[in-house]
Amino acid sequence: xxxxxxxxxxxxxxxxxxxxxxxxxxxxxxxxxxxxxxxxxxxxxxxxxxxxxxxxxxxxxxxxxxxxxxxxxxxxxxxxxxxxxxxxxxxxxxxxxxxxxxxxxxxxxxxxxxxxxxxxxxxxxxxxxxxxxxxxxxxxxxxxxxxxxxxxxxxxxxxxxxxxxxxxxxxxxxxxxxxxxxxxxxxxxxxxxxxxxxxxxxxxxxxxxxxxxxxxxxxxxxxxxxxxxxxxxxxxxxxxxxxxxxxxxxxxxxxxxxxxxxxxxxxxxxxxxxxxxxxxxxxxxxxxxxxxxxxxxxxxxxxxxxxxxxxxxxxxxxxxxxxxxxxxxxxxxxxxxxxxxxxxxxxxxxxxxxxxxxxxxxxxxxxxxxxxxxxxxxxxxxxxxxxxxxxxxxxxxxxxxxxxxxxxxxxxxxxxxxxxxxxxxxxxxxxxxxxxxxxxxxxxxxxxxxxxxxxxxxxxxxxxxxxxxxxxxxxxxxxxxxxxxxxxxxxxxxxxxxx
Numbered sequence: 309x310x311x312x313x314x315x316x317x318x319x320x321x322x323x324x325x326x327x328x329x330x331x332x333x334x335x336x337x338x339x340x341x342x343x344x345x346x347x348x349x350x351x352x353x354x355x356x357x358x359x360x361x362x363x364x365x366x367x368x369x370x371x372x373x374x375x376x377x378x379x380x381x382x383x384x385x386x387x388x389x390x391x392x393x394x395x396x397x398x399x400x401x402x403x404x405x406x407x408x409x410x411x412x413x414x415x416x417x418x419x420x421x422x423x424x425x426x427x428x429x430x431x432x433x434x435x436x437x438x439x440x441x442x443x444x445x446x447x448x449x450x451x452x453x454x455x456x457x458x459x460x461x462x463x464x465x466x467x468x469x470x471x472x473x474x475x476x477x478x479x480x481x482x483x484x485x486x487x488x489x490x491x492x493x494x495x496x497x498x499x500x501x502x503x504x505x506x507x508x509x510x511x512x513x514x515x516x517x518x519x520x521x522x523x524x525x526x527x528x529x530x531x532x533x534x535x536x537x538x539x540x541x542x543x544x545x546x547x548x549x550x551x552x553x554x555x556x557x558x559x560x561x562x563x564x565x566x567x568x569x570x571x572x573x574x575x576x577x578x579x580x581x582x583x584x585x586x587x588x589x590x591x592x593x594x595x596x597x598x599x600x601x602x603x604x605x606x607x608x609x610x611x612x613x614x615x616x617x618x619x620x621x622x623x624x625x626x627x628x629x630x631x632x633x634x635x636x637x638x639x640x641x642x643x644x645x646x647x648x649x650x651x652x653x654x655x656x657x658x659x660x661x662x663x664x665x666x667x668x669x670x671x672x673x674x675x676x677x678x679x680x681x682x683x684x685x686x687x688x689x690x691x692x693x694x695x696x697x698x699x700x701x702x703x704x705x706x707x708x709x710x711x712x713x714x715x716x717x718x719x720x721x722x723x724x725x726x727x728x729x730x731x732x733x734x735x736x737x738x739x740x741x742x743x744x745x746x747x748x749x750x751x752x753x754x755x756x757x758x759x760x761x762x763x764x765x766x767x768x769x770x771x772x773x774x775x776x777x778x779x780x781x782x783x784x785x786x787x788x789x790x791x792x793x794x795x796x797x798x799x800x801x802x803x804x805x806x807x
Contacts, residue, residue: 331435332364333428335415340425341368342416344375345386345409351379354426362433367408370399387413434472441468467633509649509691512549514800515787519776520727523550523650523691527726528682532696532715534708537731538772538791538798539695540576540654541584545798546693547571547652548585551622554649567649568621570642572635574658578624588797589613621646631660632680639688648690653681655695656721678724696721698730708737712777728778733791735771738764772798 343350363369378385387409445465508522533539551569573581590613592606642648661676685692698714710730715721748754772791776784790801
């Protein structure tokens with residue numbers, strides 16, 4: 309074949325594609341409908357994955373819908389009982405009336421094959437959806453619809469494929485109790501080997517691990533709080549501890565780490581987050597590091613610790629306003645290349661929903677984001693820890709400890725989460741209430757108020773509360789933590805601050 313013929317074939321390729329008929333299996337559709345009309349029990353073989361819209365022939369789809377409606381209402385669906393409904397609705401007019409029902413009955417091979425017919429219909433539908441997605445990708449690339457940049461088009465294409473993959477109605481099945489028991493025993497054995505506490509990934513906080521058993525795959529955990537409470541510091545502590553646990557497990561067994569921790573930092577840059585971790589581990593104030601106000605010994609310690617931490621399986625993505633689809637793609641890639649053990653999102657209100665979606669309200673947008681994060685947790689089988697801001701209504705209360713109701717303005721966060729935690733520091737609010745001399749008419753009253761304030765400050769100094777308000781798999785309650793503001797560091801209270 310010469311070059312000219314090759315070029316001609318390339319030019320004709322798209323035209324030939326355009327002339328192809330979309331995938332369809334009309335014979336399987338007719339055979340299935342015939343089987344359903346002959347014996348309604350055939351419906352049980354396809355009901356959990358097949359829907360009317362999966363049929364290529366619109367009339368066949370409407371007949372299936374009518375049959376399904378009657379069967380699910382506990383009524384008989386056969387040619388006699390279906391006749392009145394189909395004639396009244398005019399469904400059969402375009403295919404020759406009730407004679408088409410006789411054709412369907414003649415197409416029936418046997419109800420034992422109904423599942424195979426259903427899967428053939430469903431497979432053809434998936435292929436048609438793939439063609440539609442492909443056409444949209446091509447049209448967007450040619451700029452026909454406009455409005456989307458190249459990277460946005462990639463995200464939109466990935467999102468459409470993910471939606472098809474997750475919502476295609478694939479068959480589910482029961483898990484035998486025997487198999488479920490085996491899984492439960494495996495989890496119990498893991499807990500026993502880990503001194504009876506942690507079955508998931510460690511959070512680095514002993515008392516939290518006792519209540520939760522660690523961070524578990526497929527769980528969406530929400531860590532919420534008002535600004536300046538230390539959400540990022542606490543999430544960073546958990547991420548760092550998990551990465552160190554992965555590293556230690558690897559060094560015990562030899563070889564490369566089989567997992568990693570991904571932090572999506574939408575508010576702080578990767579450098580700022582790394583400085584926080586270094587500040588905490590080297591015990592050098594982050595503020596002094598930024599000002600350059602550190603001595604040679606502190607700088608040397610800072611550099612030494614940075615070398616020790618450089619091998620941790622911890623990665624940071626600081627893309628601002630990242631979309632759900634981009635996050636999913638990057639997590640999938642990371643799982644494939646390095647393994648993935650934990651995802652941290654700081655914070656979810658700064659995220660965008662998937663490209664191509666336009667939620668009607670902010671509440672709906674947040675709901676789509678939390679549902680998407682839960683989907684990522686389930687699909688990749690990793691815990692997802694998402695930080696969340698709380699509404700200002702907390703500030704208007706006398707007791708400023710957060711409650712679940714403070715989340716409700718933010719869509720379905722509470723509903724989608726497997727665990728909801730609030731971080732609260734009384735010291736922050738009490739600090740703002742320091743008595744001012746000008747507010748008192750005598751020095752004695754001012755001194756009394758000042759002494760009372762100092763006493764109360766002493767009680768809450770360097771203390772924080774982690775309020776586990778919701779947990780699907782275990783108890784709730786308040787966990788007292790040690791908080792060191794200079795290094796923005798959280799730790800177990802009694803080991804660091806024993807009185």
